[in-house]
Amino acid sequence: MKDDSATPDADPVPLRRRRRATATREILDAAQEQIALHGPFGLSLRSIARGLGMTVQALYHYFPSRDELVTALITEAYHELADAVRSAVDSAPPHGDLPRFVIAAEAFRRWGLDNPSRFQLLYGTPLLRYEAPADGRTTAGARRIGTVFYRELFGAFTHEQLSRTEVPPLSPALRARLEQMPPEMFGGLPPQAAVLFVSVWGHLHGLVVLEVFGHTSFIGPLQAEIFRGAMHNLFSDTQRRIPAD
Amino acid sequence: MKDDSATPDADPVPLRRRRRATATREILDAAQEQIALHGPFGLSLRSIARGLGMTVQALYHYFPSRDELVTALITEAYHELADAVRSAVDSAPPHGDLPRFVIAAEAFRRWGLDNPSRFQLLYGTPLLRYEAPADGRTTAGARRIGTVFYRELFGAFTHEQLSRTEVPPLSPALRARLEQMPPEMFGGLPPQAAVLFVSVWGHLHGLVVLEVFGHTSFIGPLQAEIFRGAMHNLFSDTQRRIPAD
């Protein structure tokens, strides 16, 4: 009898690591709650610390600065949003009455309306004196979101078809710029489709932004219907621009 | 000889009024400069006062609170943006190669890119602890902007034509809600056109927001071309949805 635990004695499971992990988690949760309550600019280290029963300076043992905490919050939010959109699409019937693009769009909108402050953290005014890290840590989740949408829009077509997408003629410069784009941006879409995708993304994004930021509140709860109709039109307009053969 | 001034002695032109007006103007200008430099959340009463060579508390004699100052800034910015869009449309040839809708859209985008911080003040995350006044002071300019756009989109059609705009069928509730909308909102547009306008506005707004907030910076300066193409398509798609007869 050498050990009473199920795991061999290879990893002693440092007890302090676990404490550190749970404390880190608690800080992140408290920060998210703060943002949900008072908006992304209402984030306050001192207030977080108060809520956890410790002093501000203690937080600096878990995050070296406010920026690092914010980076973690943004990264998490992007991935949560991406998960919401992706799982909505995955759990949808493959041939329902609603195009899966519309389902994805409505999941995006839903998350924004359910988490307005975190949506603002992602897509609103950049936080004061916050610099996003040079590596794409924060925006990796953002790209995951885009992937879902252009898969639904263009997944059924060949690269050759997409290259004949009906868009205004592209200047050689723009064509070249988009062709040498890293594949993680537009997934290797031909320039015509990439341009169309930017337009579609702007449309979808803009309607949600208007609603989440309260610029169309005078319409009331019926915005859901307007949004669905707009997304439906947007989807069919987009599909019509791609030649069937 | 009863008076040496050109104006009769009816209005003594209170000297202090003038000082007050110029001081107010100086404060507003300093505030706008601050916002332009450090973003809408970088506004600091103390910093404004320092720049003008006085103490913070003196500012309270011109604006009863920070919120009142912010309200003035937002109101001014909306009207400046509306002026920019309107004058661009007015100074455009009536039958040029570019639809006047596209010209208006590009003026809107141009102002946003030239004044990113003030654009964020209008359309970004609401300022912390700021409450917009109950009367529509701040949003009056915003409505002026909308007016320009739906005049260009729908001005050439009759009310009867617009009521047959091709959009997904509207629920009775939405139809009723839009019909009893105050006319300063959608200028008395029939519900079908109003719905289409919201969609168009979202599209236009979304593309500009993405660009101003830096979410498409990886595309570079060629976004101008993408934007023009998208607005061109948007305009023709919209016109196609309105029956010619």
Place this chain on the structure above:
DNA sequence: AGATTTACCTAACAGTGTTAATCAAACAGT
């Protein structure tokens, strides 16, 4: 058991919006 890392503390600095109390200059009415 001794050395080291980790966690947390108090104290301090410069910054924020706002209120209170105070004082001088400009205006209004008699």
Place this chain on the structure above:
DNA sequence: ACTGTTTGATTAACACTGTTAGGTAAATCT
């Protein structure tokens, strides 16, 4: 011209923010 009042601007203070420095006790590692 002399009041009384409004306006402009001041100093002082309160509670708040992120961050750094220095010190202490506990947990971990060697």
